[in-house]
Amino acid sequence: MSEGEMARLMEEVEEKKKLIATIRNKPWRMKRRLVLLREAQQFVDKFEGALGKGKGRKWYAYKVMMTKKWIKFQRDFENFRTACIPWERKIKEVESHFGSSVASYFIFLRWMYGMNLVLFGLTFGLVVMPEVLMGLPYGSIPRKTVPRAEQDTAQDYSVLMDFNGYCKYSVLFYGYYNNQRTIGLLKFRLPLAYLMVGLGTFGYSLMLVIRTMAKNADVGGGDGDEGEFTFAWKMFTSWDYLIGNAETADNKYASITTSFKESIVDEQENQKDENIHLRRFLRVLANFLITCSLGGSGYLIYFVVKRSQEFANRDDLSWYEKNELELIMSLLGLVCPPLFETIAELEDYHPRIALKWQLGRIFALFLGNLYTFLFALFDEVNTKLEEEGSIKNASIWAMKEYYANFSLPVNDSDATPPPMDPGDVILGPCWETAVGIEFVKLTVSDIQVTYLTILIGDFARAVIVRFLNYCWCWDLEAGFPSYGEFDISGNVLGLVFNQGMIWMGAFYAPGLVGINVLRLLSSMYYQCWAVMATNVPHERVFKASKSNNFYMGLLLLVLFLSLLPVVYTIMSLPPSFDCGPFSGKEKMFDVIMETIDLDLPAFMGTLFSYAANPGLIIPAVLLMVLAIYYLNSTSEAYQNANMELKKKMQMARDEEKNRRNNTDSTNQVMKDLEDLLPNRSLAPPALPEPAEKPKEPEGKPTKTRGGAAGKGVDLQKDVSLASSNPNAREPVTRAPGARGRGQPPGGRGRGGPPPR
């Protein structure tokens, strides 16, 4: 075969292959697609074999084979990955009973579980396991041993519940880890690993959240104007095809009817001439009340933290006093949102707007609480740091005393005294472990409060409504308590903030991520059961339609906010002198400097020192700022171009409409142009006559070219939207060439051309 023939054949083969790849995108019948597929496959197989023979073609044949194998591998991998996704059945059941909005919470929960699982794997594999397997065992050095004074009570349940005793001196917390530069045979650099995993947690989460946001933004359909197609969307897209349950379907019917009626009424009546002043006053009042309660809750937390510091010095604490801080925080998170909702009744907004306000306020509440908690914690940390100074002196003194006293009983002066029993060494106040303990306690109490709320607020309520209904004066099911609805936004926010706490605390308590994984796992089963057993589908279903990205955006914000405290402590606070992997260093990140100096080859050290030079960093930052500015202005330019194109499309449509209806142009621009022309009969001939609209009764899907019209700016395509007007004048008699798209001139039984 000649070269030219080969090339042509290769092209054809490529085309067939492309057809095979895109065949599922065509809306044809299965039979037809099957026939085409088999034909294409045969062609490809026959000629690929031929192309693969002969000299110099071995490489081609090999490439073809590898591509086939790669495609098969990809497909198998996709199948495997889909099979691995857990809880598909459960979520599907929830979807069919409650619709896609409630199910979206569970999908979010599952996504979180996946992310936490990866974080847990990182932490466990790179930090906990090496310390357990290759590091020193419990009891060998002071930081790993329960001090003598506490040893009696170290195993008590109440002490363990407080995460003191054996819990405190275990792998769960920062203080356990040794600061040896390398451990074990493999020379594993634990301190470096600890720091890297801590920062890597944030890096991985950031990457994952942004990737998910980008994927969601793709599907969303970008820039549809909010009010553009309200009625059409209500008609065509409001039914949720995942619903498989009669009661949910009934609810959906009712809500669709209500929304139709409402929107019709909205169209008819304009702004009700209400008392604007009263409304404004009420709104200002509501906002004032809410700001007061936010401030109040912040102050309450600060007060409680101060009290807990005082409590730390006493010993005879009741259970309430010990857990006061966590209880108060969780209760605030429970009580304030309904309070905000009741106050918001004053404001009288449309439900969708009211929901946004509510979410914003709950967000502010959680954020305020968390940051107040953090500031109060920082106070505590600073106190501990001051304490450290004095304890350091005290422990060195005690060590000297011990050795001085020890040498007396032994006569043999050559023997070295055994080291002090680890239980006796005075330990510093290890502020990192204290912080870790606070976060763990907070998480645990949050879990307990959430589960209790579901149990009491939903389950007990459902039981009461169901069984007391027989002997109660009014109908409990329809009237006051009735069954609860699933609070999607509250739950999602709770999840987001829980994750924020985990991110903050994971650096000081590596075991926290493990606890969170367990929590998410049990939460999934528990909440699925609770939703199916005790909740009813929502009455008013209105989707906050871009809500997926809204919650992701919230998560991103919380990620940044929880990154700040951790990075601040790494950069500026000195680590404790006797506990944790960074003990003995000035700052935590010194471990990186050490690694660069000692482990990496010399030139890398000089490279890094050059890179850290301000003279290099400042231009880099400037460059990034310029890049942002440039991208911003390009995107603005694109938006302007879009607007122009839309306007042009609108103009073309109007022109066509006017032409069809034989009226004069209403467009001022066109009108001016027309007036300028010397001869009126030369008025716009530019637009070609429209082709027949495809109208085959069986709907054979060969005429789906119109599908591209929605996106294209092509004036030709636009014009083809116009129907064939039986009263059309001149254009219909023009040459068939202008309509030449292979479409039959028959159409709706119009027969021959109309008389001229």
Add this chain to the structure above:
Amino acid sequence: MGTTASQLDKGMLSEYQELTFLTKQEILLAYKRFSELLPKEETNGLSYRIPMNAILELPELKTNPFNKRICMVFSTSDSHDGSLSFDDFLDLLSAFSDSATLEIKSHYAFRIFDFDDDGTLGRQDLEKLVNCLTGGTVDTSLTPEEMKQLIDNILEESDIDKDGTVNLSEFQHVISRSPDFVSSFKIVL
């Protein structure tokens, strides 16, 4: 389960994977559910057509207001009785699957909403559509004035060439802007 899986041979399975948006597990599950609807004596599931009322018993389709239309649209039977063969069933699941493209979904949605199969959505089609969506009972349906107002509003929004009907391109233009459509137009077995 083992016997049904072996009836769907590997060649057909991989072809179906090429032709539809479904994964291998989804195709096998579809075959299992399809075979459950077959009458006992029928052994070759791939060529038998299941009548419409049996398909409508599936829980995923039972409560859907458009279930009959869906069966009619996807059916390739010559007698236009809405019966589905296995190929048609897979077509249905593929169009309603998670990974189907917007074009496929909007194409089929248009055909489902086109009650009289004339290639456009006229006033009668839209009226029937509204009645389906509001549940069809007397106390939930709209009054004639409200219906007229609603349909006028819809045509105002979507009918670009002002011919009183919504054709495929106009429909796709409207649907492509909607953020909800792809996620709600889904059926999963």
